[in-house]
Amino acid sequence: MTHIDIEVLLGTQHPDPRSAKQLHRSQIGGSPPKDAVSANWIKDAAPQDLSALKVLLAISMHILVVNDDGPPSRRLSPYIRPFVDALQAAGHQVSVAIPARSRSWIGKAHIIEAALEATYVPPDAFREDGTWDEAYETPDENESNREWVVITNGTPASCTQLGLFNLFADRGPIDLVISGPNHGRNASTIYNLSSGTVGGALEAAICGKRGIAISFGSKDEQPIEVIRAAARLAVRVVNHLYQNWDERVELYNLNLPMRADVETRPVRYTRTLPYYWSKGCLYAEVTQANGHFTPGLTNGNSNHSDEMPEKLSNGSGTKAVNGFGSSHLKKRNFAWSAELSEMKKALQASEEGTDAHTVLNGSTSVTPLTANFSHVSGLDGPLELDD
Incomplete structure (x- = not known):
C-alpha cells in the first residue's frame, strides 16, 4: 500500500499528475474514490476538503464485516450498526454478512448438516429486536440494499466463507475481514479459544x-455517544494495523473498554492471558419443575462474562426439556451454568501486558496472533513407548 504524502496534500510539493481516480486498489489498498478529483484540485483545495480527502485516499478498503451476535438489536447486538457507519464515514466500502441469530461461544464452527440461506436486508429495515421488515432473496439495483446479508444457519466462520467467495463478488475483492464488534470482552485463552468473534477472524x-x-x-447498555466513540477508535486502529501490517501476524484481536474517554486512552500491544477452568464443569444438572427446568445458580454478574452467559435462560429463567413429563423416561438433563467468580478474580489480578489487564484498566488491547496450534519445540523424532 502506498501512502498519500501529507506535503502533497497540503500543496507544499507538486502532486503526482495522476488523478485520484487512477489510484487503483492495488496501490492504495481499497476501492478508488467515487468522485474523481484531479491533482490540481488537491493542490488548490481548502484545508477542510484536504482533511476529508486525506482520510479517503490514505486507506480505502473493501471490508467484510461478520459477527457472532447476529442482526442489529438494542439488547443483543447493539454495536455492529454504529461500527459499520464509522467504517463508511472513513471512506471504506463495507459488505456485511451476519448470522440470523446469536452464535456466541461457537468458535470457528460450521453447521455442516444445515443449508445456509442468504437474505439481503436494507440496513434501515432492521428493528430494535433484531428482526427486519424488508428483505430480498437476491440483491436489487439499489447499492445500499446489497451491503447487508443475513445468513440463516450461519456462524461467524460460515459468514466469512460466504462473504469472501459468494455474496459480494460483484462489489470487488475484499481486502480485510473484521469480525465484531462483539457484545463483551474476548480476553484470555478461555474466551479466545471459544469465541465466535475470534473464530470469524480465524476463518x-x-x-x-x-x-x-x-x-x-461491556454487556451493559451503553449511551450511543460511548458506542460511537469506541467505533471511531476501532476504525483508527484498524486503519493503522492495515497500513502497518506485520507480515508475521495473521490476525489481530482487539478489546476496547466502553467509556466516554476511550478515544483518549492508551492503545497497547498485548499478549493473551493464559487461563484454565478451575471450578469444574460448565454445566449443572437440572431439576424438574412442572415440565420445566431451572438452571443451577451461579456466582457473579453476567455483565462481565464476555461472550459466555453464566446460566442458560429463555428470558424467564426456565426452559422446557424433552423427556420431562414422561414418567417412563429417566433422562438426566444438564444446563449451561458456568461458575465465573474465580475467573473474574484471575482476570482482575492479571499481569500487566496481558489483554485482560489492559482492557480492565481502561486501555485498548491489540493482540497479534497466528492461526495455528504452534508446535512445542524439542519434542521431535521417535516416541519410545514403555514396555
Whole structure:
C-alpha cells in the first residue's frame, strides 16, 4: 500500500499528475474514490476538503464485516450498526454478512448438516429486536440494499466463507475481514479459544485474508455517544494495523473498554492471558419443575462474562426439556451454568501486558496472533513407548 504524502496534500510539493481516480486498489489498498478529483484540485483545495480527502485516499478498503451476535438489536447486538457507519464515514466500502441469530461461544464452527440461506436486508429495515421488515432473496439495483446479508444457519466462520467467495463478488475483492464488534470482552485463552468473534477472524486467516477480531468490553447498555466513540477508535486502529501490517501476524484481536474517554486512552500491544477452568464443569444438572427446568445458580454478574452467559435462560429463567413429563423416561438433563467468580478474580489480578489487564484498566488491547496450534519445540523424532 502506498501512502498519500501529507506535503502533497497540503500543496507544499507538486502532486503526482495522476488523478485520484487512477489510484487503483492495488496501490492504495481499497476501492478508488467515487468522485474523481484531479491533482490540481488537491493542490488548490481548502484545508477542510484536504482533511476529508486525506482520510479517503490514505486507506480505502473493501471490508467484510461478520459477527457472532447476529442482526442489529438494542439488547443483543447493539454495536455492529454504529461500527459499520464509522467504517463508511472513513471512506471504506463495507459488505456485511451476519448470522440470523446469536452464535456466541461457537468458535470457528460450521453447521455442516444445515443449508445456509442468504437474505439481503436494507440496513434501515432492521428493528430494535433484531428482526427486519424488508428483505430480498437476491440483491436489487439499489447499492445500499446489497451491503447487508443475513445468513440463516450461519456462524461467524460460515459468514466469512460466504462473504469472501459468494455474496459480494460483484462489489470487488475484499481486502480485510473484521469480525465484531462483539457484545463483551474476548480476553484470555478461555474466551479466545471459544469465541465466535475470534473464530470469524480465524476463518479469514486460514483463507489467506487479513482478519481482525474486535470486542467492545461491556454487556451493559451503553449511551450511543460511548458506542460511537469506541467505533471511531476501532476504525483508527484498524486503519493503522492495515497500513502497518506485520507480515508475521495473521490476525489481530482487539478489546476496547466502553467509556466516554476511550478515544483518549492508551492503545497497547498485548499478549493473551493464559487461563484454565478451575471450578469444574460448565454445566449443572437440572431439576424438574412442572415440565420445566431451572438452571443451577451461579456466582457473579453476567455483565462481565464476555461472550459466555453464566446460566442458560429463555428470558424467564426456565426452559422446557424433552423427556420431562414422561414418567417412563429417566433422562438426566444438564444446563449451561458456568461458575465465573474465580475467573473474574484471575482476570482482575492479571499481569500487566496481558489483554485482560489492559482492557480492565481502561486501555485498548491489540493482540497479534497466528492461526495455528504452534508446535512445542524439542519434542521431535521417535516416541519410545514403555514396555
